[in-house]
Amino acid sequence: MMRLTLLIGALSFSIWARAESKIEESHGKKYLIMSNVTMIEENSSRHHRIDKDYQATALVFGIGPSVSKTYGVHFGKYLDIDSVLLLEITGGTNDWSSSNYSGTSGTKQEISSSSIGLHYKHFTGNSFYLRIGADYRILKYKNTSLNSDLTRDTRSFEGDSIAANFQIGNQWQWESFTLGCDWIGYSAPLTSNIRNFEVVSSLDYEHRWAKEDADMYIKKGHFNLLRFYMGTSF
Secondary structure, eight states: OHHHHHHHHHHHHHHHHHHTEEEEEETTEEEEEEOOOOOOOTTSHHHHTTTOOEEEEEEEEEEOSSSSBOEEEEEEEEEETTEEEEEEEEEEEOOEEOTTOSSSSEEEEEEEEEEEEEEEEEESSSSEEEEEEEEEEEEEEEEEEEOTTSOEEEEEEEEEEEEEEEEEEEEEEETTEEEEEEEEEEEEEEEEEEEEEEEEOSOHHHHHHHHHHHIIIIISOEEEEEEEEEEEEO
């Protein structure tokens, strides 16, 4: 059994050596030249990235880089089989209303967001990757409360920020079809600006809540979750 194992090992090495070497001749002598080769599993995602130069995918579901449900597109340039430079454009909404919201009572909250970002994605293996970058984000917020005495309380603001972004995920590649997910990430604002801040209410807590919401949505960091995307690489 030991001899058979050694024989198979020697044969495998011999086949590999012939496949990854070349013979050069100089001054009547022949030299065996061995090359440094990275071995890749056939038909793996990494294998299918070998001939790819560009990527175009649609973000179909997820949260982030703004605090809202997010949809968008990615345009990528492969720097090599393990590195991609990405341009990301997103938009999304996160509207909510209380179960008793009607024309005379209840609460309704409306959030819309958009972003544009530049990211670098590095594959550490077949499909797993680390992704870092920065996003310019814009967000609009409005909260309306209809009271039983027919009065209306509103708080609203707009804001923008530049946020550093870090994510981990997996991307699988078949021929030209690309499927992936940013499983989890974090956006940390580097700069932020709040404008058109307005509170229409005589209640102190409405003013306090408006300030807290502006800080949470514009100034504070937050997680990105389950951002699924699909498209093509070519």
